[in-house]
Amino acid sequence: MVMTCDLEVDVNGEEIFLVSKDILSSFSGRLRKLFDKPSLPASSQSLKVILHNLPGSAEGFELMTRFCYSNGRIHIAPSNVCLLHCVAEYMEMTKDASPNLIKITEKCLEEIPFWTWLEIMNSLKQCQGFLPAAIASGNFDKILDSLAVRITTASDNSPTSSSPESSAFRFSFDTRSTISTKSSSQRTWWFDDLALLDPDMIQKVISNLIFRKIDNVMISRFLFHYLKSGVCSAPSKKRKATEIVIDLLYSLDRNCISCKGLFGILRVSLSLRLIKSCQSRLESMIGTQIDQATLDSLLIPAPIGMESHYDVSLVLRFLNSFLATGVQPSSIRMKRVGSLIDSYLVEVAPDSSLEPSKFISLITILPDAARDSHDAVYQAVDLYLEVHTQLSEEEKMNICCAIDYDKLSSESCKHLARNPKFPSRTAVEALTFQQSKLKSLLQNTDSFRSILNPPPNESKCKEKDQLNDSEQIVLYANKLDLTLENEKLKAELQGMQWRVMELEKICRKMQTRMAKVMKNKTPSPSGSRSLPRLCS
Structure with a gap:
């Protein structure tokens, strides 16, 4: 067979290859159908073919041509078999003559359940470049199943076949995560390896783990680790990764998610402009766990353009989400939230730009049972009136009406009686x-x-x-x-x-x-x- 480069192939508009028409068409049914058309003029000049949506783009086409030029004598391994299989199907390499690329790759793919961890990871990394085609072929699901089995059935020690890429990653990059290969549970040995994958791949992998009911605590810890890993450093990629992680966390059991980790995502997301639905899900998850928050977590700066120092509206949304969970007013969680909001009130009260309506809402949004004492509320109101000197008597009274005087200590009442900042009627x-x-x-x-x-x-x-x-x-x-x-x-x-x-x-x-x-005297039970x- 004479090897002449008489065919110009444009692959996905990214790269052009000069190849032999006869060699490629002898393996590819797609090209053979194209050249066998009667309308095609016979000419000695080079022909040009444009391929759209070829799996793997230039890499996939190059692998396929190497197979054709070597008459099938190329190394096929887990790192390239999925790509070769998808390209073979796209190019319709179904001729019964030997060697048949589709049959060869299908036989290799039957070994997926026996692949090592390193082989699984290498295959996943390559599938990132042609994920839709890999999913359509059905091979991607088989790889995910094998990965899930390895994670759930692995021994306490990390596999000896851990990838060199992940080892170098652990050595050279400090994620400052609480999940490290030396100090944390060895059940998380796979974290750093998966953290090298793209957001779309992470969504598929973790969704599969969730479907298989893998430990939600472990999954949530990985997702927090993934955002800290630094893989998604570009703003657009970081935004996409954050939105995917939030959606995945939202599908987990709320008791398995770290409140501190959610606040970490929130602070990162402030500059990313997440889509509204995703931001609402994040706020809802935080709200249901607001009793686990700290004062520092709540002191979130107000959005750019607002005059106030802190985002009080955001905290009010947290509280609405918390109350929507149906927590009993007498519960310990409610008391914790009451104490937390009292501390928050004292911090935000000196903000001269804080509107009276929002300040009152912070006091009154919680039920009466959330507070045994209103001394902290009185302290916050005292600070607020000291800064907001231009308030009318009516506005002052509206604020003071939020205080439950029956829950004030004698010392606070004594201080109120001498406090010239308060309206006289409040003293009565x-x-x-x-x-x-x-x-x-x-x-x-x-x-x-x-x-x-x-x-x-x-x-x-x-x-x-x-x-x-x-x-x-x-x-x-x-x-x-x-x-x-x-x-x-x-x-x-x-x-x-x-x-x-x-x-x-x-x-x-x-x-x-x-x-x-x-x-x-001996006390009588009935008379005690x-x-x-x-x-x-």
């Missing part, structure tokens, strides 16, 4: 709630006295007088001209605080006396009484 409300506490305290005091049966003395009468006096204070305060009588109201509040402290002293004395009496909260 605080006084009213303190009055209610006094009533409860005196009632409990009377109960102690009736149990102990002490001799009558003047103290009980004085306590009743104090109660009557305190009631008069509330009635009087409600009638005050709050502008002119503010100083008088403060004085009354100070007197009220003094009475609270005196009654607490009485309570402590009576508690001691109660303990002595009970020590000498619990001590009042303020006396405990």
Whole structure:
């Protein structure tokens, strides 16, 4: 057969090859059909053929021509068999004559279940260049199945056939990941090898592992590791990888995903402009685990163009996602979130650009059961009013109404009474709630006295007088001209605080006396009484 380069082949518009028409057409049914057309003019001049969507582009065509020119004597291995098979199908190399590239590659592909880890990885890397064709051929799924089996059934030690590329990667690149081959569980020996794959390939590989119900904790750890690996350094590639990782994480069990890792992705994504649906999924995952967050995690800078320092709207979306999970208000998780948001309130309150409506929403979005005390809320409101001096009285009152005065300590109420930044009416409300506490305290005091049966003395009468006096204070305060009588109201509040402290002293004395009496008497189960909260 005379070897003449009489055929010009344009492969996918990327590269042009000069080859022998007779040699290639003797193996390729696609070319043979083209040249056998009667309409094709017979000429000694070179012919030109344009191939579109050839698997593997120039690499695939070169491998195919080497097979044709050597009459099938080329090395076929796991690293090139998938490509050769896809090219053979594209070029319709189905002639019964020997050698037949399709038959040869099919026989080699039957050995996929017996490939080493290195051979599996090399095959996956090459499939990245022609992934649609590899999937269509059915061979890609077989490789994924083999990979999943290796991951699930491998021994504790990393395979001895680990790829040299991955070894060099581990040596030369510090990912600062908590998952390292030396310090973490040996179950993650495959992390660095898979981290070298492209995002599209990762999506296929991990989806297969999820379908096979592989440990979700291990999968989530790999996905976080993948984004840290540095493989996706280009902005466009990094964005695509981040979106794919978020979608994969969203399909996992939420309890298997690190909240800290999600915040890490969030901070990276701020500059990537992810698609809206992907960003919403990320926020939703964080929101369901907001009780595991730290204050530093929540202090996320506001988007460019906003005057405020922190992205309060984002935190509010987190809280809405958390509440949408149906967590019971009395749960420990809810208490944790309440404490976290109180700390966040104190941090963001001094922001002069923080709108009153958002500040109020941060306080009121959680149910009452999330907070046992409103002292931190009072502290945040105090800081907010100190910075936002231009607020109207109505705006101040709206903010102060978010405080539950019944959950303020005596010390906070005392501070509020002397605080000129607060509207005078708030002092009256605080006084009213303190009055209610006094009533409860005196009632409990009377109960102690009736149990102990002490001799009558003047103290009980004085306590009743104090109660009557305190009631008069509330009635009087409600009638005050709050502008002119503010100083008088403060004085009354100070007197009220003094009475609270005196009654607490009485309570402590009576508690001691109660303990002595009970020590000498055998308590009856039916007659036992619990001590009042303020006396405990």
